Amino acid sequence: MSVGGTKILDVSGLSVDLVMSGGGRRPILHNVDLSVSHNEVLGIIGESGSGKTVLSRALVNWISPPLVAKGGKISYHGRNLFDLPPDEMQTLRGRKIAYIGSDPGSALDPTVPIGQQIIEKLRAVEPGISTSEARARVLRVLDAVRIPSPAQRFHEFPFQFSGGMMQRVLIVDALVTNPDLLVADNITQPLDVTVAAQILRLLRDLQRDFNTAIIFVSSALGVLNDIADNILVLADGRVVERQQTRSLIDKPEHNYTRNLIASLPRIWEAEPVTTAPAEVVDDSREVILSVRDVYRSYETKDRERLFAHKVVQAVRGVSFDVYKGDNLGIVGESGCGKSTLSRLLSRLEAPNRGQILFKGQDIAHLGSRKLLDLRRRFQLLLQDPYNAIPPHLSIGRTIAEPLRIHGGLSTKEIAEKVASTMNEVGLRTELTDKLPVGLSAGQRQRVNIARAMVLDPELLILDETLSALDQVEQGKLLDLFERLQNRHGITYVYISHDLSMVRRVCNRVAVMYLGRVAELAGNEATFFDPAHPYTRALLSAVPAIEHKPYDTTTYLLEGEPPDPIDIPPGCSFRTRCPFAFDRCATDDPMLMKRSGEDFAACHLVSAGHSAPMTMPAVNLRGP
Amino acid sequence: MLFAIDFFTRRLAQGAIIVVAIALLIFTLLRVVPGDPVRLMLGPMVSATVAEETAKELGLRDPIIVQFGRYIGQVLQGDFGRSFVRSAQGGSTGGSRGESTFDASNRAPVIDLIATTLPYSLLLAGLAFLISLAVALPLGIWAGLNAGKWPDRLALYLSSILVSLPNVWLGLVFIFLISAKAGWLPAIGYQNWTYAILPALVLAVELIPVIVRSVSVSVSSNLLEPYVSVGQIRGLTRRRMIIAHVLRNSSIPLLNLLGIQAVGLVLGALFVVEYLFNYPGIGLLMINAVFQRDFPIIQAIAIFSCAALVVVNILVDFASTTIDRRLQY
Numbered sequence: 001m002s003v004g005g006t007k008i009l010d011v012s013g014l015s016v017d018l019v020m021s022g023g024g025r026r027p028i029l030h031n032v033d034l035s036v037s038h039n040e041v042l043g044i045i046g047e048s049g050s051g052k053t054v055l056s057r058a059l060v061n062w063i064s065p066p067l068v069a070k071g072g073k074i075s076y077h078g079r080n081l082f083d084l085p086p087d088e089m090q091t092l093r094g095r096k097i098a099y100i101g102s103d104p105g106s107a108l109d110p111t112v113p114i115g116q117q118i119i120e121k122l123r124a125v126e127p128g129i130s131t132s133e134a135r136a137r138v139l140r141v142l143d144a145v146r147i148p149s150p151a152q153r154f155h156e157f158p159f160q161f162s163g164g165m166m167q168r169v170l171i172v173d174a175l176v177t178n179p180d181l182l183v184a185d186n187i188t189q190p191l192d193v194t195v196a197a198q199i200l201r202l203l204r205d206l207q208r209d210f211n212t213a214i215i216f217v218s219s220a221l222g223v224l225n226d227i228a229d230n231i232l233v234l235a236d237g238r239v240v241e242r243q244q245t246r247s248l249i250d251k252p253e254h255n256y257t258r259n260l261i262a263s264l265p266r267i268w269e270a271e272p273v274t275t276a277p278a279e280v281v282d283d284s285r286e287v288i289l290s291v292r293d294v295y296r297s298y299e300t301k302d303r304e305r306l307f308a309h310k311v312v313q314a315v316r317g318v319s320f321d322v323y324k325g326d327n328l329g330i331v332g333e334s335g336c337g338k339s340t341l342s343r344l345l346s347r348l349e350a351p352n353r354g355q356i357l358f359k360g361q362d363i364a365h366l367g368s369r370k371l372l373d374l375r376r377r378f379q380l381l382l383q384d385p386y387n388a389i390p391p392h393l394s395i396g397r398t399i400a401e402p403l404r405i406h407g408g409l410s411t412k413e414i415a416e417k418v419a420s421t422m423n424e425v426g427l428r429t430e431l432t433d434k435l436p437v438g439l440s441a442g443q444r445q446r447v448n449i450a451r452a453m454v455l456d457p458e459l460l461i462l463d464e465t466l467s468a469l470d471q472v473e474q475g476k477l478l479d480l481f482e483r484l485q486n487r488h489g490i491t492y493v494y495i496s497h498d499l500s501m502v503r504r505v506c507n508r509v510a511v512m513y514l515g516r517v518a519e520l521a522g523n524e525a526t527f528f529d530p531a532h533p534y535t536r537a538l539l540s541a542v543p544a545i546e547h548k549p550y551d552t553t554t555y556l557l558e559g560e561p562p563d564p565i566d567i568p569p570g571c572s573f574r575t576r577c578p579f580a581f582d583r584c585a586t587d588d589p590m591l592m593k594r595s596g597e598d599f600a601a602c603h604l605v606s607a608g609h610s611a612p613m614t615m616p617a618v619n620l621r622g623p
Numbered sequence: 624m625l626f627a628i629d630f631f632t633r634r635l636a637q638g639a640i641i642v643v644a645i646a647l648l649i650f651t652l653l654r655v656v657p658g659d660p661v662r663l664m665l666g667p668m669v670s671a672t673v674a675e676e677t678a679k680e681l682g683l684r685d686p687i688i689v690q691f692g693r694y695i696g697q698v699l700q701g702d703f704g705r706s707f708v709r710s711a712q713g714g715s716t717g718g719s720r721g722e723s724t725f726d727a728s729n730r731a732p733v734i735d736l737i738a739t740t741l742p743y744s745l746l747l748a749g750l751a752f753l754i755s756l757a758v759a760l761p762l763g764i765w766a767g768l769n770a771g772k773w774p775d776r777l778a779l780y781l782s783s784i785l786v787s788l789p790n791v792w793l794g795l796v797f798i799f800l801i802s803a804k805a806g807w808l809p810a811i812g813y814q815n816w817t818y819a820i821l822p823a824l825v826l827a828v829e830l831i832p833v834i835v836r837s838v839s840v841s842v843s844s845n846l847l848e849p850y851v852s853v854g855q856i857r858g859l860t861r862r863r864m865i866i867a868h869v870l871r872n873s874s875i876p877l878l879n880l881l882g883i884q885a886v887g888l889v890l891g892a893l894f895v896v897e898y899l900f901n902y903p904g905i906g907l908l909m910i911n912a913v914f915q916r917d918f919p920i921i922q923a924i925a926i927f928s929c930a931a932l933v934v935v936n937i938l939v940d941f942a943s944t945t946i947d948r949r950l951q952y
Contacts (some may be wrong), residue, residue: 096859101856106849109868111947121869125858129943157948173857301625301951307633 008213009059009097009183010035013072016063016237028054028067029237036181036213041204043228043245043383044217045127045260051237053102056185056217058098061089076181091461094125098174102186104166108158108173115142115154118173125177132396136289141172144209145202146558161335162560164195168202185217188543192333192497195550195560195600197541200227221264222543225249233257249545261545263471265500269546272504272523273482286359288459288491289322289345289378292499294354296340300565310565314340315351319591322459322491329506330495335561337515341461342495346380347371358459376406379452383464385444389436396422396432399450401593406455424448425480442473463495499542503527510596511535514561514572517591521598531600533577554578571603579604630941638933645929646922650691653918659787660696663916664707697769698736703733704919706912729847733923736908744897744904747819748889751826752881758827759834764870766835767842780837782832786921790892792823794899811901821901826892837880848872875950882939890928 016029028051036042048494054067061081074081076097081089093099101107108117119134129137135154142150144169153161158168161169167187174182182204203225207214218224224231224245231248233241241254252258278594295316299309315337322328332338343349344356347363355362358378364369370396382388389398396418402413419429425446436444445465452460460481466474478501484490496502502509509526511519511534519532530536536550540550546563557576564570574580585604591599662669662676678684682693698702709731766778801809801821809818845851846869854864897906905924912920944950 057856060856064852090855090858090860093856099856101849101853103849107848107853109854109872110949112868113871120863121854121857122864124860159949179702303629306625307631428737 006038007035010075015070017070019066027394032211041214041229043224043231046234050234052217055463056183059183060097091125095177096179097181098179099183100174102169110158113155114169141176141526181213183215188444193541225545258273267500267503284322287321288324290357293350294318296351312564327492329509336512338495376455378459379457380461381465383467386439391430394433402455421450423456459491461493519600525598531594531605532602634937642930646926649925658915672772703923705730707766708915708917734921740905741910750823755830759831763835763838766839770843782835785828786832797821812905822896825896841876845869845872882936886935
């Protein structure tokens with residue numbers, strides 16, 4: 001636990017209270033001690049509600065009502081921040097102690113170009129600096145955080161940046177004054193895994209170049225494992241443990257830490273617990289859903305050209321089959337087209353081109369009467385359990401709604417069906433006449449599931465259905481899905497960004513990149529022997545405390561997915577692919593069979609393995 | 624630049640369609656209301672046959688759509704027709720003189736009537752906007768920065784009082800107290816710009832509460848945007864965040880309000896207030912034209928008002944999208 005170097009920040013006995021409207025007080029932070037030395041990266045881990053955001057703001061002396069500091073001191077180079085006059089604190093805060101928050105999208109004024117805003121800050125904390133000098137410095141740091149074409153992006157507005165690029169902009173904003181302490185509050189939390197991994201790598205490099213001490217606050221131990229030297233565990237506003245990163249993970253001392261580590265989902269050290277059949281598909285099984293070369297695009301106004309529109313290509317030629325009883329996982333990062341695909345699969349939208357066959361019928365071109373009949377058989381479950389349930393209807397009524405729409409049952413039969421379905425999904429029947437107000441997120445999601453199950457569907461499309469729930473509730477619902485599958489033989493399509501959940505429950509996985517399926521393979525093959533470089537990059541970027549078979553330094557290049565408006569020719573992943581060669585720039589690879597049931601859209605597969613076989617549109621199993 | 628061309632071409636084309644549609648609507652409505660304009664032109668003493676002849680001569684017996692087509696054709700050449708009632712020398716003639724024929728060339732061109740009255744109305748409306756902004760902006764910003772505290776409530780109560788004062792009554796009270804009793808300001812007619820102050824005050828009283836409400840709401844909601852508190856953690860002062868960012872972004876709802884509501888409100892109130900103060904603006908011209916069923920004037924003013932609203936809105940939208948590039952029009 002000994003830390004070399006001079007102490008930059010030394011916090012002792014810090015307590016912060018929340019003053020409630022009645023005048024009562026609730027402690028948020030209790031007697032927190034911590035210190036950071038020159039060049040150290042200190043990780044702070046805590047669950048939501050542990051007080052970590054309050055702590056990270058308190059470290060920059062930003063405690064505003066209704067929060068009040070009750071006691072303790074924060075000494076920065078020996079001076080107590082609480083004793084500094086406000087204007088001195090103000091300049092110190094921007095100049096020597098920098099802070100980056102978890103929401104890059106709303107951190108800057110959306111109506112002013114980013115370069116101008118960083119200059120504004122620089123001139124506020126370093127009054128002597130001239131505009132041209134400030135501009136040059138901002139451009140230099142924009143370049144240092146590897147934002148492509150910084151001189152042009154300098155003039156762009158916050159909404160024109162992706163989340164990851166915006167977080168880089170905020171890193172520039174923080175580092176442009178060359179501070180000696182940076183407080184990073186959960187900065188990778190809203191980002192996709194590959195982007196988050198790039199940001200972590202960048203931060204490590206910058207830390208070395210700028211000699212900045214970093215306090216990195218996070219709710220994911222896997223993230224801290226990648227960046228922190230030491231980790232401090234915060235629970236209920238108290239520090240329960242502080243150790244070096246490796247030894248904390250290997251030998252946690254406090255019970256809380258031990259539970260925390262034990263409950264983390266594993267990918268490689270865990271076995272799938274799915275009831276779906278193993279990956280080898282035998283010919284006797286029925287294809288329940290067949291997606292054949294489906295396209296979908298959207299138009300937006302083009303400011304650069306007269307009366308013109310840009311075409312956003314959201315889904316570009318996706319094909320796959322889902323067999324009865326399968327658990328298919330569709331994974332990919334934001335913007336890869338998985339949400340559009342879920343809207344197409346559930347027939348909320350029709351594809352521009354291609355077919356979606358449900359039990360042999362093309363749902364894209366079905367009349368509304370027939371479509372309604374067919375809808376009994378496939379149901380969609382969404383992520384947000386709050387907005388999906390009408391707040392003014394009783395729970396029983398909400399669950400009965402689909403039966404009323406589809407008709408054919410008496411009131412008594414409906415009531416019986418509703419009761420048995422509620423029973424099945426684990427909702428107490430006393431809730432039938434209650435309004436959904438006051439239900440927990442998990443209970444609400446059960447109402448959603450019951451509403452879908454009441455029709456006895458054969459296929460459930462789960463679009464990030466479990467993402468809003470905590471670990472425990474997620475586990476319970478996965479068990480429920482498993483039971484339903486055992487009893488009714490339901491087929492699931494899990495659309496998710498959560499790789500550890502997909503590893504646990506899916507027997508087949510489709511990895512999407514920029515509107516295409518990059519790889520379609522069985523669970524084992526996807527996680528242990530993926531053929532597509534993107535799958536490997538994705539796996540290398542997953543924050544984890546276990547040993548990862550793929551390493552970010554080899555598999556994860558800089559850069560973000562190309563703009564879906566302007567997709568370069570050739571393979572769409574080649575701009576980020578460490579193995580790209582000449583052919584990738586000209587030929588767009590189709591999904592090709594690797595072995596058995598595994599396919600990948602990569603030229604390396606055809607080059608490495610025996611004879612390349614282009615995937616037939618109708619039957620994925622090939623001849 | 625390209626965006627500006629794209630924007631204005633599209634919006635002006637849309638605006639032209641709106642103006643023509645409104646013109647047709649007004650044209651039709653004016654012709655289905657009871658009251659024959661020929662009677663008004665020629666007076667009650669003229670025989671039915673003469674009246675019928677004059678009406679035919681003026682094209683008043685053609686189908687409405689034919690009349691409208693003819694009218695639009697003239698408007699496109701800048702000719703809004705001639706008043707039925709007013710003579711070219713000024714003053715209203717009407718049927719009282721008992722003329723047996725209608726001499727169109729003796730009547731005042733509508734465009735001239737509008738050209739002489741419009742500057743007075745612009746002066747009045749401009750003064751009203753100036754007064755109301757001078758009062759409402761500081762009050763609204765002050766209320767917005769102190770949302771939920773006493774300045775906010777004060778602004779709310781003040782606005783509630785102002786919004787519930789009827790403009791007719793208020794105008795009469797102003798004339799009586801400030802002009803007749805105290806003699807501080809002139810009130811009736813027009814001799815110099817001071818004659819515009821009292822009617823402008825009446826208009827401002829109507830505008831102030833609307834502006835105060837809009838400004839205070841948008842300032843207080845902008846103040847709650849995360850970037851404001853983040854800005855202070857980044858090292859900028861609260862004062863700087865308010866001046867450079869909050870106020871700037873709060874101007875978008877205000878611009879929209881001024882474009883849509885305020886211009887409409889002033890157009891409506893102008894008729895009442897100018898009539899009340901006998902102020903020789905376009906509103907008075909309109910009111911008299913309505914009383915006299917002077918169709919060409921009513922039509923022309925309606926089309927001008929509609930066109931003004933359309934143009935102001937296009938400008939407002941352009942200004943908004945320039946301030947906040949996320950807005951797409």
